[in-house]
Amino acid sequence: MARMYNWLLGGKDNYAADRHASRLLLQLAPSFGELVRSNKLFVRRAVRLLAEQHGVRQFLDHGAGLPAQDNVHQVVQRVDRDARVIYIDKDPMVLAHGRAVLEENDETAVVQADVTDTDRIFGHAEVQRLIDFRRPVAALFVSVLHCLPDQVDPIGMVRRVAQRLAPGSFVVVCQLSSEDAQVRSIITDFMRGSVGEWGRVRTRREVAACFDGMDVLDPGLVDVSSWRPEEGEAPPAPHVCHEYGGVGMIR
Template sequence: MTGTERAGRRIDTSKPHPARVYDWFLGGKDNYPVDEQLGEQITALDPGAPRTARANRWFMQRATRLVVRQAGIRQFLDIGTGIPTAPNLHQIAQSTAPDARIVYVDNDPIVLAHAEALLRGTPEGATEYLQADAREPLTILQQASRVLDFDRPVALSLIALLHFIPDADGAHELVSTLVDALAPGSCLVLSAMTADLEPEKVERGIAAYAAGGVTLVARTHAEVSSIFKGLEPTDPGIVSVSDWHPELAEGESPLGDGPISLYGGVAFKP
């Protein structure tokens, strides 16, 4: 599943990549000058951009804890994984449930190059990495079934993914295809960018990404909520990620004051 390709030879460093820019926002080292340049341009327009990236990571950690501890789910399908940044999803899940099984999915060669860090899980559980495009959900489901039992509940994690996929490119269809394959009791964990809270800053950020060749889509609360159609959101519903179950955090909040332009939520399949 992880492949043996020499990913480094296939990494395009001539243009920025969202995963590497995100890594730069988080203070990581797995990015290139072109990514740093775009990150600096975005931060000049929106000084809160790195804080938003940290907030998104913080949401993932809290959502994983809720899914494992309160819902008892032991299987995760994480699509749009990004460059490994500790603590990773499997570390959080397996710290509570050592038998948890996680499949990571991404199509960025640099993520493949660092996939080994995603595979250091517990001997009781399983962690695997699948090189695939999010726009090919049937391929993902077929290959992930080697590790995950889709007759049992699975947490489908789409963290900061869909704002890179416009509706015209099938964002809703790929989510519905994935959710339809899940057993009752499964859940969707999702965060997505919005311009509802800070419209001017977000629009400037979108323009900066576009200048770097990356398309971003900001969705309204109603549009993000529609992605959860047919599912039952857990309290407090679809809210800014900073407001979603902050009591589940371990350690001090990295956020400070001010809005976070990401909606997040966890919703269960009846």
């Protein structure tokens, strides 16, 4: 999945099979490339807001994917060079490329782990070195929950991470969502056939459950292309499937 997203974002770290699967996906859902790009812009807006307006200096990026232009550490370290970022992914290619990009950045690390293994992540030596859990942390779950099957309880995973974070921390979540059962089924079946183990497209209500007990920042939970868009960004086009989510603050 990380390599498919890389190709859809115009990257070169992918194989022929990834490109083939991505082209088939675009035939099925022509707006998918636009969804990936708007999601990238959402991440940039969200983490910059948390760094600039809420003073967050620590970020845990779950399911980070392959490095691309304006990665989380680049956005937040423009605000504060000492801001710290942990990228978490189990894909060996993500690990290799991420470490090559970050080898000269002492405030950033890539951890190879399953995003659902919260104990391993929180106990990892690099996480312990860089993150002070007594202070606010932003935990990112961007375009990763739909990759996780219900058996691993992805919504519960977000809540478990949130419970470990200090008050004043934040959770950033978005995942593929549709209110049309047929659309959910078609895209879910395609992705499972293309990448093997995958989760599913979920409803807005299911995504909203990630934020139970949190204070959700304005404008609430939305199609992320309409989450605080900046001047010059195109308004969201109507789609039957979109990335739905937002940013919640832990009390």
